[in-house]
Amino acid sequence: MIATAGIDFDESVLTIVRVKRDETTYTIWLSDLLVKNSKELYLKNQDHVFVQSFSYQPGKVFLLGGVKPQIIPILPENRQTLAEALSAEDGPLAIASAQRSAVYLLRGRNPVQAYHLDAQNPVRVLVANEVELRPNDIVFVSEQLISTFNRTLSNIVPLRILLRDIKNSDIP
Numbered sequence: 079m080i081a082t083a084g085i086d087f088d089e090s091v092l093t094i095v096r097v098k099r100d101e102t103t104y105t106i107w108l109s110d111l112l113v114k115n116s117k118e119l120y121l122k123n124q125d126h127v128f129v130q131s132f133s134y135q136p137g138k139v140f141l142l143g144g145v146k147p148q149i150i151p152i153l154p155e156n157r158q159t160l161a162e163a164l165s166a167e168d169g170p171l172a173i174a175s176a177q178r179s180a181v182y183l184l185r186g187r188n189p190v191q192a193y194h195l196d197a198q199n200p201v202r203v204l205v206a207n208e209v210e211l212r213p214n215d216i217v218f219v220s221e222q223l224i225s226t227f228n229r230t231l232s233n234i235v236p237l238r239i240l241l242r243d244i245k246n247s248d249i250p
Contacts, residue, residue, distance in 0.1 A: 139158075
């Protein structure tokens with residue numbers, strides 16, 4: 079059986095097993111072989127087994143916009159999804175100032191690919207559950223317009239009071 083042929087399993091490494099039998103090559107992920115109730119595969123005489131391992135690199139995803147800026151570490155052995163990032167404790171779905179209808183995932187360089195998500199729609203959040211985050215992804219969530227307006231007012235009101243006091247020569 080292939081899984082007991084001396085191949086070590088490490089979750090931080092993607093291991094691919096290739097079995098060449100006659101003129102056909104079969105490619106199998108080692109993690110698929112080790113799943114409970116997986117099909118047992120046996121080697122035959124003259125089979126050639128090739129094992130290739132690829133190390134994952136830990137990565138980061140950046141969450142910006144109408145939320146507290148965050149760096150989300152993504153682990154090689156457990157890639158988080160967009161839905162997990164959105165529904166985290168300090169994530170956009172938990173913060174009232176985030177505009178849930180304007181979530182963007184920015185991915186890649188030259189060119190950057192931009193994906194839009196309306197997280198107010200439960201069906202689309204299910205789609206976000208299938209979107210795996212990759213290193214250096216940027217999740218941008220727009221801010222609610224009312225929050226921007228409130229911040230603008232909070233900056234204008236003290237300025238207006240100061241101008242009134244200057245006009246009345248009532249400077250403290």
